[in-house]
Amino acid sequence: MRKFESLPVVAIVGGGFSGAAVALHLAQGQEVGPEARVVVFEPRARLGAGLAYDTAESTNRINVPAGRMSLYPDEPESFLAYLERANALAGDPGAMTADGVAYPRRSVFGDYVASELAPCLSSGTIEHRRAQVLGIRRSAGQWMISSSDGQELMADIVVIAVSHPAPALPKALLPVFSHPKLVADPTKAGALEVIAPADRVLIVGNGLTSADVIAALGERGHHGPIISISRRGLRSRGHPAVTRDPYGDFVSEPITRASELLRRIRQALHAARQTGLGWHAVLDAVRAQGQQIWQALPVVERRRIARLARPYWDAHRFRIAPQVETVIDRVVESGRLNILAASIAAAATEEQEIVVDLKERGPGARRRIAVDAIVVTTGPAHGGILRSQPFLAALEEAGALTPCETGLGIACDLHARAVGADGSANRSLFIAGPLARGTFGELMGLPQVTEHAVFVAREVEALLAVDAPASQTGQSFRAARG
Structure with missing residues (x-):
């Protein structure tokens, strides 16, 4: 195990895929670059699974081919190699499509990430603190982190890589909030x-979550009618x-206007059809x-896209696995699913039903229905991210964090540094993962999240190597390594 006394501390808050990927690339970078103590705060038993891949549902599959899922941008077939090495599809005959493309269960990708992290955890290059962060505050040029295990950690650099906030319950459903x-x-x-x-x-x-729910219900033998709605x-x-x-x-x-982007996309779609492409x-x-x-x-055009075009983008960009699509098609054809x-x-609530x-x-169109159960799959409440956890709310109150102007996450600059209430970026506070997409754009697909994790790791390394805050011993990072 390594000795940490003279090393600067990098604390990563959130050990889902984004946080784990940042930690992994930081650890690997230490082979040739600056050293640091890397501590990941994650209550779950293992790092890297997070909300997306910590699931026991057998119908929850990755929604892109396994050959495009990897922790390493320059090794796109890393996950495929793991599948073969671990014989991970042996008990899952439905993982392969008819044309031989693998769409494993999401938990298997979580297994892959865990296997890649294991050497770093066993060597101490990455430390998994299995606790929830309760508070983060500035103290003598560093960050004081308090956690649910009753401990405190002084960190020189903090990377916020928390998950999306849970879906917000539609206000119209508040009267039935307590229904079982x-x-x-x-x-x-x-x-x-x-x-x-x-x-x-x-x-x-x-x-996507709606599709996952329908597939999971089918696996459980559900045969009742389903109505699925969206605006x-x-x-x-x-x-x-x-x-x-x-x-x-x-x-x-x-392109500097949302309307021009839409026009260019329509032109490309027309040209693609002429060449036989979809x-x-x-x-x-x-x-x-x-x-x-x-x-x-410009920001005003980004907001326009987020408000008006995002539902259409999400429907086409977030594609479902072929196995899940087959289930949905069958339920639609049977007449049990009405969209x-x-x-x-x-x-x-009226007796037991809702x-x-x-x-x-359409103008004035109303329908009254009676159901036994309601499932909310509206997606993360991005706009409420800074109210989703006490430590985030406290950082906002202290002026260290601000919501992204697009409403898609947390404000940061193009170095992934958090932007505070005064409009300046904090050089030792980083935002990693999809919550940075208001600044960076496409940051929801795993390839882009992986690339962003590498980017954040390199930014942290640059700070460690050149001109960072004081380390735990009061020395500069440069002195700590000298």
Whole structure:
């Protein structure tokens, strides 16, 4: 084990995929760069799984081919190599599609991340503090971190890599908040166990989580009717039958207006159709160029996209695994699943059932339905991130953190440094993962999250090597290493 007395401390708050990836690349960078004590705060038993990959649901699969999932941007087939090395698909005959593409269960990807981290944990290069962070405050040029295990840690650099906040319960559902079959957060373990096989189910939201819920219910033998609603009635799309290279150029001539971006995308879609390509290739190009596109747009245009275009983007960008798509198609064809463009106007409990008034899209269209259970799958409440945990709220109150102007997360600059209330970036406080996407743009897909984790690790290393705050011993980082 290493001795930490003279090393600067880097604390990573959140040990899901983003935090674990930052820690891993920091640890690997120490082989040739500056040394540090890397401490990851994560209450879960293992690092790297987080909300996405810490699931026991057998129907929860990665939603992109395994060959595009990796902890290393320059080794895209790292996960595939792990699958073969660990024989990880042996007990999962449904993992492979008919054309031989692997979509393993999400928990398997969590296993892969854990296996990559294991040597760093055993050597002490990464320290897993299995505790929840309760408070972070500035103290004598450093960060004092208090945690649920009753301990405190003085850190020189803090990386905030927390998960998305839980879905916000629609206000119209508050009158039925205490109903035993209102599932406000289906990502919690065992959340769907309250739903009986014949229950009439209303799902609020039509994205990836909705698809996961329908597939999980089917695995449990659910055969009752399902109504799934979203304001626009959009359903997550699947993958193309044949993968094509991305099609379209949206960065050679910078786009500065949301309307111009939409026009260019429509032009590319039309041109793609002329060459026999579908929409997938065009959207893949937008995704690949997403960060450059985003950073060329003024903040007011970013807000316009987040408010008006995001539902359409999410429906096409976040594609469901073929196995899940097959389940959804079958439920639709059977008539058990009805997808509506609607919102909830009111809800009330009548005996054991829930009566819901739906406001369907269109002038004055209303529908009253009675259901046995409601599952909320509206997605993370991004706008409430700084109120989701006490330590974040305290940092906001102290002026160290501010919400992103786009409403998509936490404000940071292009070095991933948190932007405070005075508009300046704090050089020792970083934002990692999707909560930085208001600044960086496309940061939800795993390839982009991995690249961003490497980027944040390099930024931290640069701070460690050049001109950082005092270490635990009161020495500069440079002196600590000398």
